[in-house]
Amino acid sequence: MKFDTIIMGGGLSGLTCGIALAKKGRRVAIVAGGQNTLHFYSGSMELLGSVDDQDVTHPIEAIAALNENHPYSKIGAQHIASLAQQAQALLADAGIKTTGDASCNHYRITPMGVTKPAWLTLDGLATTSHPDALPWKKVCLVNLEGFIDYPIDFVAHGLRNLGAQVETPTVSLECLKQARRSATEMRATNLAKVFTNTSNVARLADAINTACNDTEAVLIPAVLGYDNDDACNLLKAQVKAPLYFLATLPPAVTGVRINAALKHYFQMLGGRFLMGDSVENVVIDGDKVTHINTTKLQAMSLQAEQYVLATGSFMSRGLVADFERIYEPLMNLDTDAPQDREQWSKYGMMGDQPYMSCGVVTDKDFHPLKDGSPLANVYAIGQVLGGHNPITMGDGTGVSMLTALAVANAINS
Amino acid sequence: MNNNNKHYDVIVIGGGITGAGVARDCAMRGLSVLLLERFDFTNGATGRNHGLMHSGARYAVTDKESATECIKENMILRKIARHCVEETDGLFITLPEDDLAYQRTFVDACLAAGIRADIIDPAEALAIEPAVNPDLIGAVRIPDASIDPFRLTVANVIDARLHGADALNYHEVTEFIINQNRVKGVKARDQHTGQIKEFRASVTINAAGIWGMLIAQKAGITINMFPAKGALLIFGHRVNKMVINRCRKPANADILVPDDTVCVIGTTSDRVPIETVDDMRVTDQEVQLLLSEGEKLAPSLATTRILRAYAGVRPLVAADNDPSGRNISRGIVCLDHEERDGMAGFITITGGKMMTYRLMAQIATNLACKKLGNNATCDTDTTPLPGSEQIATQRDGAKRSFAFNAAEGRHGTYTSKIKLDTDADRALVCECEGVSVGEIKYAVENQHVHNLLSLRRRTRVGMGTCQGKLCACRAAALLGRFDNNIPKAQADLAQFLDERWKGIKPVAWGSTLREAQLTATIYQGLCGLDKAIERKEGSK
Numbered sequence: 001m002k003f004d005t006i007i008m009g010g011g012l013s014g015l016t017c018g019i020a021l022a023k024k025g026r027r028v029a030i031v032a033g034g035q036n037t038l039h040f041y042s043g044s045m046e047l048l049g050s051v052d053d054q055d056v057t058h059p060i061e062a063i064a065a066l067n068e069n070h071p072y073s074k075i076g077a078q079h080i081a082s083l084a085q086q087a088q089a090l091l092a093d094a095g096i097k098t099t100g101d102a103s104c105n106h107y108r109i110t111p112m113g114v115t116k117p118a119w120l121t122l123d124g125l126a127t128t129s130h131p132d133a134l135p136w137k138k139v140c141l142v143n144l145e146g147f148i149d150y151p152i153d154f155v156a157h158g159l160r161n162l163g164a165q166v167e168t169p170t171v172s173l174e175c176l177k178q179a180r181r182s183a184t185e186m187r188a189t190n191l192a193k194v195f196t197n198t199s200n201v202a203r204l205a206d207a208i209n210t211a212c213n214d215t216e217a218v219l220i221p222a223v224l225g226y227d228n229d230d231a232c233n234l235l236k237a238q239v240k241a242p243l244y245f246l247a248t249l250p251p252a253v254t255g256v257r258i259n260a261a262l263k264h265y266f267q268m269l270g271g272r273f274l275m276g277d278s279v280e281n282v283v284i285d286g287d288k289v290t291h292i293n294t295t296k297l298q299a300m301s302l303q304a305e306q307y308v309l310a311t312g313s314f315m316s317r318g319l320v321a322d323f324e325r326i327y328e329p330l331m332n333l334d335t336d337a338p339q340d341r342e343q344w345s346k347y348g349m350m351g352d353q354p355y356m357s358c359g360v361v362t363d364k365d366f367h368p369l370k371d372g373s374p375l376a377n378v379y380a381i382g383q384v385l386g387g388h389n390p391i392t393m394g395d396g397t398g399v400s401m402l403t404a405l406a407v408a409n410a411i412n413s
Numbered sequence: 414m415n416n417n418n419k420h421y422d423v424i425v426i427g428g429g430i431t432g433a434g435v436a437r438d439c440a441m442r443g444l445s446v447l448l449l450e451r452f453d454f455t456n457g458a459t460g461r462n463h464g465l466m467h468s469g470a471r472y473a474v475t476d477k478e479s480a481t482e483c484i485k486e487n488m489i490l491r492k493i494a495r496h497c498v499e500e501t502d503g504l505f506i507t508l509p510e511d512d513l514a515y516q517r518t519f520v521d522a523c524l525a526a527g528i529r530a531d532i533i534d535p536a537e538a539l540a541i542e543p544a545v546n547p548d549l550i551g552a553v554r555i556p557d558a559s560i561d562p563f564r565l566t567v568a569n570v571i572d573a574r575l576h577g578a579d580a581l582n583y584h585e586v587t588e589f590i591i592n593q594n595r596v597k598g599v600k601a602r603d604q605h606t607g608q609i610k611e612f613r614a615s616v617t618i619n620a621a622g623i624w625g626m627l628i629a630q631k632a633g634i635t636i637n638m639f640p641a642k643g644a645l646l647i648f649g650h651r652v653n654k655m656v657i658n659r660c661r662k663p664a665n666a667d668i669l670v671p672d673d674t675v676c677v678i679g680t681t682s683d684r685v686p687i688e689t690v691d692d693m694r695v696t697d698q699e700v701q702l703l704l705s706e707g708e709k710l711a712p713s714l715a716t717t718r719i720l721r722a723y724a725g726v727r728p729l730v731a732a733d734n735d736p737s738g739r740n741i742s743r744g745i746v747c748l749d750h751e752e753r754d755g756m757a758g759f760i761t762i763t764g765g766k767m768m769t770y771r772l773m774a775q776i777a778t779n780l781a782c783k784k785l786g787n788n789a790t791c792d793t794d795t796t797p798l799p800g801s802e803q804i805a806t807q808r809d810g811a812k813r814s815f816a817f818n819a820a821e822g823r824h825g826t827y828t829s830k831i832k833l834d835t836d837a838d839r840a841l842v843c844e845c846e847g848v849s850v851g852e853i854k855y856a857v858e859n860q861h862v863h864n865l866l867s868l869r870r871r872t873r874v875g876m877g878t879c880q881g882k883l884c885a886c887r888a889a890a891l892l893g894r895f896d897n898n899i900p901k902a903q904a905d906l907a908q909f910l911d912e913r914w915k916g917i918k919p920v921a922w923g924s925t926l927r928e929a930q931l932t933a934t935i936y937q938g939l940c941g942l943d944k945a946i947e948r949k950e951g952s953k
Contacts, residue, residue: 032738036847040931109888112903112945146837148850149883154945156901180836184844220619249883250935315930321922323704342697345921345929350907350943351913353933355926391938 002303003272003410004031004158004294006305008279008330009310009318011036015262017308019090019410022269029272029302031279037316037383041255043125043222043247044108044118045098045401048072049083049394055117056394060084060103069336073404083409088120095228097332107131111151111249113158116328117394122254124232125218126244128162138165140212140241142220144177145172147178149188149249151220159219168338169211175200192226192253200319201231205238217243221245221248222254225257232336236330264362282330283305287376289331306411308378309360309368310404318384319358326358328384332350333360334369336386354393366407379407420448420577421614422480424599424779426586427621428561429459432765433569433618434539434774434793440576441796442782442789444927447612448570448578451585451602453867455566457622459767460870461693461725464672465656466490466498467768470505471663473522479744487556488792490770491566491779495801495823498563501671503557503656504529504538506549508709510729511661516551519660523555530555542635544653544711544715557656559672562767562886563870564823567860568798575799582861584610589617590633595630595757596750605863616781619761620773621901623690623728629761639730640690642724643697645679645718646707646920649718649878651741652676654922657710666706673822674846674877677719678707685726695919718924721916728919744808745769747776751784758784777884785862800825814839819847823872824855826859830853842891843884865889880913880931886940910936 005021007014010032023030026074048059048066056062064077069195072080082356084102091098100120107115107128112238115131128134136190139159143152156166177195179185193203195398201224222233222245267273281293283301291301311318311330319337320329321344326337337358344349344355360368360380381403384398390396416935425436428450436448450456469483491498506511517530523530536546538552545552570580583604589917590598590611598613621628626638649673659667669678700722720813731744733753751754762777775791782789797803802825815840821828831851832837838851856862856871865881865888868874874888875881885906887933893902910932917929936942 027698037934040939057757110939110941110944111900112940112942114941114944114948116941116944146840148840148842148887148890150707151886151893153890153893153899154903158945158948161948180840184841186840208825244944247939249886250939252939311504313930315934317927323922343924344926345918347694347918349911349933350937356920356933391933392461394938 001029001300002273004025004304005306005308006031006302006304007308007310009290009312009314009316010273010275010312011016011261011316011382011400012038012397013404014308014310015312016087016090016401017381017404018266019094019262020265020405021063021411022271023245024412027270029080029273029274029304030153030266031277033278033317036259037312038255038259040250040253041123041254041258042108042110043245043252043254045102045120045397046117046394046396047102047105047119049117050103050189050392051350056105058104058128059119069404071387072375072387072395074362074366075402078405080402083402083405086121090405091120094261097259099127101121110247111155112246113155119398122258124236124245125222125254126221126246132178134159134161134162134164136164136216139217140167140169140215142208142218143168144176144191144223145170145219146176147191147221147223147375148186155246156171166213167212171207171211173200173207174204180239188221188223188253189226189251189252189256190246191223192231194238195224195231196226198234198329202233209238212241217241218243219246221246221262222253223248225253227260228257236257236332244335279330281359284331284370284375287373289375289378304354305377307378309378309384310382311384313359313383314315315354316383319354326355328360331368331370331375331378333380334372335359337360344398352389356389356391357386363411366403381407419445421445421612422616422785423447424449424612424614424617426599426617426619427625428566428570428580428582429457429620429622429938430455430566430569430770431622431762431765433566433573433619434717434770435762435777436573436578436580437569437576437792438774438778438791439781440573440578440582441792442778442787443659444781444785444787446573446578447614448573448580449584449586449599449603449612450582452911453582453863453870454570455563456859457624458725458727459566461723462514462643462767463668463670463677463815464559464562465668465670466560467555467766469526470503470523470555470557471658471668471847473526473528474519476662477522477526479766480522480528482772483766484526484528485767486772490560491558493794493797493801494560494565494568495719495797496822497561497568497798497801501557501559501655501657503555504542505553505658505660506538506545506710507551507660508546509550512660513551516553516633516660519555520553523887528555541656542653542655544713545657546709549736551660551948553660557658557669559656560738561673566801570923571799571859576710580861582867584637586628586631586835591632596759598703601701612741616758616760616784618765618777618781619759620777621916622763623687623726625728625761625763626687632750632756634746634756634761636763636764637733639729639731640687641683641727641729642685642693643681644695644722644724645677646702646703646722647720648676648678648714649720650675652711652713659710663710665690665852666703667710669710673873675917676704678710680855681722688800689816690726693724694915695724719920720925721913722918722919728763745773745776747773747780749780800827802826809830815847816841816849816851821852824907830859842887843872843874843877845879845884846873846896848872848874848884850891853891864905865892868892868911871890875909875913880917880928881910881934882928882935885909900950903942906944
């Protein structure tokens with residue numbers, strides 16, 4: 001099978017790249033292993049949240065000061081603003097409405113009840129424009145009986161700490177009885193399936209209206225909107241007070257929804273999404289990949305003009321650490337990982353763990369290096385790239401989307 | 414200064430298995446007892462070993478006395494601590510590189526010590542234990558078993574309490590109250606409030622394991638101990654169903670024990686300085702040794718995810734006339750400091766093994782009773798521990814939820830005391846180990862739980878495959894609600910994850926590293942836990 005571009009990896013960066021290419025009429029295939037890290041999503045994209053342990057207010061300005069190994073520096077600081085706009089527009093085209101501005105961060109509210117800088121937040125989620133203040137003085141923080149993947153006391157404590165008066169009613173719904181009975185079913189995504197039924201949404205709205213009086217805002221965990229945001233909008237329309245959602249512990253309904261929307265849009269644009277398949281073999285001749293083989297298609301090789309590596313970090317198996325070394329498993333690309341295993345990590349879990357910044361090494365155009373030389377028709381994007389720690393810097397989703405777009409734009413031109 | 418006005422017969426220092434056993438024995442003999450532990454129960458060597466219930470076979474050739482003690486205690490624990498023991502049996506295998514002639518010596522020594530030892534065909538060994546190295550050339554079946562030291566210790570503490578004892582964890586002995594060469598009691602710091610409290614007793618028993626050396630120093634007494642570090646690795650699932658040992662002279666990393674949902678390989682043995690025993694880290698060399706030797710017992714370990722590495726410190730005691738430490742005894746050492754050092758009212762019980770804790774407790778209690786003029790007999794060898802009474806649990810199908818079944822393995826007959834009446838109580842906090850909201854409430858109310866660490870030891874929350882990925886947060890939220898203290902619960906959560914990381918770091922490659930990245934992504938990235946614990950608490 002022949003394509004213009006084959007993307008290895010169906011997470012945020014692979015889908016973003018695939019959409020940007022397919023929009024320009026290119027024939028694109030995405031080989032996607034399965035679940036991706038959008039399942040641990042916060043509801044917000046982040047461009048750059050923190051530098052040297054300090055919150056970043058103006059990401060575009062701060063990006064200009066990053067070191068040369070950071071993927072943003074390869075893109076070029078002067079291109080960040082327009083790529084950020086392109087990213088927001090791409091999400092909107094896929095039906096994902098977001099609010100935010102790359103020149104100035106806003107703040108999301110985490111399940112621990114703290115605020116963290118964000119670039120784009122999914123419409124409907126609670127945000128605040130200031131890290132130490134809330135837009136409300138009096139809120140009603142609602143939980144669903146039996147739902148323990150939302151540490152409501154932590155959130156309430158955080159909101160009170162920011163000066164809000166917080167009520168924390170729990171609503172009990174008959175339609176969740178079945179889920180409550182099976183101990184493993186009270187998970188956010190399972191609840192979202194229950195609320196694809198509009199009469200269940202109406203029952204939830206009734207319960208919220210009964211429980212919440214005289215409040216400036218109702219906040220509830222983001223357990224609605226599995227395939228689309230219909231259920232979210234329906235609930236908002238039926239709840240009397242302004243209603244906002246808050247991110248839960250994984251699995252994240254918001255992330256599942258974004259994933260579904262991007263995948264759907266990609267396919268609508270004519271893209272081929274090879275779900276549940278994985279790349280088994282990448283054949284390299286000289287400085288080019290000639291074809292790949294996948295587990296499901298076996299003998300039938302896939303060929304393309306360009307190949308994009310969007311396989312993610314360790315947790316997505318884009319990088320592998322074994323007893324001896326850290327390596328990139330598909331092409332054995334050069335990585336920036338320390339040789340000595342003891343240097344991969346350090347004591348103190350919350351510190352800047354070196355392995356988090358490991359990735360494949362690329363030239364300034366994101367061609368990955370193999371044995372010191374770039375592969376001419378291969379690009380690497382997203383979390384498989386090294387040079388930054390997405391956890392401490394708060395730039396993971398931004399790097400995924402912006403490197404994907406930078407590469408797509410390069411291929412398109 | 415907060416003085417507890419009660420005058421006890423006995424204060425026991427150390428909440429490991431020995432101290433808990435001593436407290437139980439003393440209380441059962443009618444003595445009034447206070448048990449003090451500076452951190453959580455089982456924090457020392459008790460919580461950092463194989464979880465192996467030795468048959469004694471390991472010592473049969475080299476130390477017949479220990480072997481005989483072990484098999485006797487082994488048979489007793491099967492009866493009195495049923496809910497802590499899994500009767501797995503064990504194999505001593507001979508590999509091509511080992512001397513098969515040693516097998517005969519081994520079996521003869523076992524039989525002489527009273528340990529059943531059946532030579533079986535290697536093919537039969539492979540049939541009953543498919544995980545064993547298929548290259549084996551010999552196998553002996555012996556009555557090893559798996560035991561949960563956390564459960565065993567807490568059962569002893571609970572029974573001591575049921576017999577009137579007081580037990581305080583998170584109370585660290587800071588000094589002795591001494592009057593005219595007699596220990597009259599201790600001062601202890603409440604670790605949560607910082608308050609120093611005085612406790613008085615006629616006899617004080619030092620059962621603090623390796624830390625007993627430091628405790629004795631506070632009374633001006635020298636005990637010559639040699640801390641011996643033993644490192645172990647836990648694997649992500651249970652590859653073997655029987656204990657697997659090497660049939661050779663005891664050496665490093667030659668025991669693989671199935672424990673609950675996981676299995677453990679160990680151990681190493683290295684002398685370490687006493688100053689380091691509070692912060693044992695497993696080195697890369699130890700990890701390599703454990704892995705290479707472990708794979709010889711069960712080859713599938715090479716491809717099994719390692720959950721974490723940890724190390725305990727054995728309290729080896731040198732004979733009094735040998736300060737060099739060459740003449741180390743692995744046997745039980747009971748020191749009457751009145752006789753030995755002229756310090757009345759003070760006893761140290763140390764050496765020995767987890768396996769012989771009950772016997773150690775009996776010896777120490779006998780001495781305390783002698784001093785107190787108490788003639789009661791020791792019944793700990795026949796009286797079942799709480800949870801192990803021979804009462805069949807009601808098999809009411811409708812009431813036996815998943816949460817109940819999972820909890821029963823941990824709490825035995827006491828499971829019926831756990832409230833699991835509502836869906837909310839039966840909701841699972843920890844899916845790997847099947848720990849429900851109701852079980853956590855029970856542990857908090859009845860088992861001296863002060864934080865996630867102690868909750869983990871009581872219930873196995875966060876001990877399974879995921880190492881606390883989501884359950885830690887769920888459990889922290891519950892504890893925060895019970896305590897009505899959110900900042901403490903969040904700090905506890907961060908501390909718990911960091912403690913898990915300490916064990917993960919030495920083995921952070923492969924899927925272990927993948928899981929660690931996922932955990933960090935959730936707690937640092939998504940949740941911002943690091944920000945929460947740094948947050949300045951504002952006015953409410």
